[in-house]
Amino acid sequence: MRNTSSSTTSANDVMMEIEASKPQGHGIVVGGLSPLSETLWKEKTNTEFIGDVSARLAWKDLTVMVTLNNGETQNVLEGLTGYAEPGSFTALMGPSGSGKSTLLDALSGRLAANAFLSGRILLNGRKANLSFGTAAYVTQDDTLIGTLTVRETISYSAQLRLPDRMPWSEKRTLIESTIIEMGLQDCADTVIGNWHLRGISGGEKRRVSIALEILMRPRLLFLDEPTSGLDSASAFFVTQTLRGLSRDGRTVIASIHQPSSEVFELFDRLYLLSGGKTVYFGQASEAYEFFAQAGFPCPALRNPSDHFLRCINSDFDKVKATLKGSMKLRFESNEDPLDKTTTAEAIRTLVDYYRRSQYSYSANERVEEMSKVKGTVLDSGGSQASFFMQSFTLTKRSFVNMSRDFGYYWLRLVIYLVVTICIGTIYLNVGTGYSSILARGACASFVFGFVTFMSIGGFPSFVEDMKVFQRERMNGHYGVTAFVVSNTLSAMPFLILITFLSGTVCYFMVRLHPGFTHYLFFVVCLYASVTVVESLMMVIASIVPNFLMGIIIGAGIQGIFMLVSGYFRLPNDIPKPFWRYPMSYLSFHFWALQGQYQNDLMGLVFDNTSPDLPKIPGEFILEQIFQIDLNRSKWIDVSVIFVMIITYRIIFFIMIKINEDVTPWIRGYIARRKMQQKNGNQKQTIAPYGLTQSPSLRAYVGNNHGSNSNRH
């Protein structure tokens, strides 16, 4: 790993400039802190503020309850209290399932739909919504666009968020320094990788995810297991970078699994969780003493962080029991306090000890102080790029991705061509014989029914896009409108190419109605029909983000639409009211077929059943056989499909907005009701801890006894 200090400085200079130019506080600036509070803060945190944009996060009595499949509820987090300050790096540690991710999700406002939160979370002494850019969050999953290189990924992200007026040279400095900071120079021009492209390693993906969030030097940064999948040198390097970021006055909170002793030494504060309860919160350097005081001193030659996790991981009880049953335990030693007790018992003791300790008391005190100091209302630190820049960059990025991903459109183009060649050969030169009347109808209904149906093949790629969108949106990288606009524009060239090529093959092999405008109508109508399926699938993806369920639902809806299209049952025979109104009118197949039948048959004359009988005009067939309203122009039919495209896109936009704005409000309301029901008038009373502990603790508890018991 190369030295990064110079690049860090230049990147920070650039970001400081941007921050200085940003308006803060939405007009409710309280001037940061009062002079007295500010002095107090500086004394206590030993930190200089960056202007007035530092992020001081405090949480009190945080409880998260989840509803399980069987309808029962379970507390995943119970009464957690803690804080994170500018200039400090707070590490969350605990065994698997202890609630680390849930705590990060709760703090960053991203809990799952079945999780309910109670307690207080304050940013600079105020309630705040930390999603959509106020805080950056690197989640456990690396949702990245597989076809882009590392440098492209970071560059697009920079263009999406940095101000338009910032010169490209400065943006480039920031991009390159971030690449260096995350040690990604060697793989900067390698693609991320997907199902058909071998790309960078899992550890490098992790570092790209972190790079995307530290790019904008967020004031408050959450990271869920940033060092997972990294070797010890990379883990140290990444942790060191995060610590460096915090030293610039940023607030960094990260959950970390099994850190090495070198990594552990980089933590300022440690939050130890077990079973959703606080085992320890305080200076990382004091955890050693805490465990010793609580009766679980770290044995010599054991890494302290391993010891802490060993003490609070109840799975060790099961491991021990299994080993005892099968062979003699070799690692027993008189030094290890855990040999004399079960881990479950150790956890109970530690949790209980912490609740009565000076550490818990100081945490509560500090949280109270922080709650009283009303600081700046931080604006969303998300994108500073204009709407046009966001839309342009997203369109470009999406277009590049679609053109490089073989599965997105190229494969579909091949399949479309194969299928339309098959249609062409089956209906080859269909002519105007008597039997061609039904053949033309069947051909049109197959093209507008089945060929458009094949568009759902793009749904998996679209779900991947949605995952990237959700990650970026939650971190405030861009707006919903920019995403909807860009998605529509970037797909357009591919859809035009696919529908015009396959439509042309089909049209000229079958020899449908001669004439350019007839041909144009056919391909435009095919384009509109394929696009409407894509738009419908976007709506489904916003409601059901699972690709298997999405495809099943999408296929079902299209099957129903096909049934009422007027081919399988003639329009006047479709049962009223439901199937005829509204279903057949909601079906894009209905409009496409009405238009295409007119387009194809009007003006043609067909043979009768026998040469002696008079020829049949197309208009007669349209009215009497296909039951088409000839007073309505075919161009109106195709316009209705375009209106449907716009409507689906608007519904997609509304669904995202509902998820973002209305759902949290409803969940908040339900949470309050559930919590009230569950807690009732329950009161927790905790007796002061016995004064048989360490002298320092005894003195402390003695001095603070009154306030301590009140606190609980």
Ligand SMILES: Nc1ncnc2c1ncn2[C@@H]1O[C@H](COP(=O)(O)OP(=O)(O)OP(=O)(O)O)[C@@H](O)[C@H]1O
């Ligand atoms: N939305 C939810 N619905 C049901 N159970 C949940 C939900 N969220 C969390 N849990 C449960 O809460 C516990 C804590 O989960 P969480 O993911 O926070 O743990 P963790 O400490 O981050 O684990 P890991 O280190 O393995 O990622 C787990 O048992 C998990 O199954």
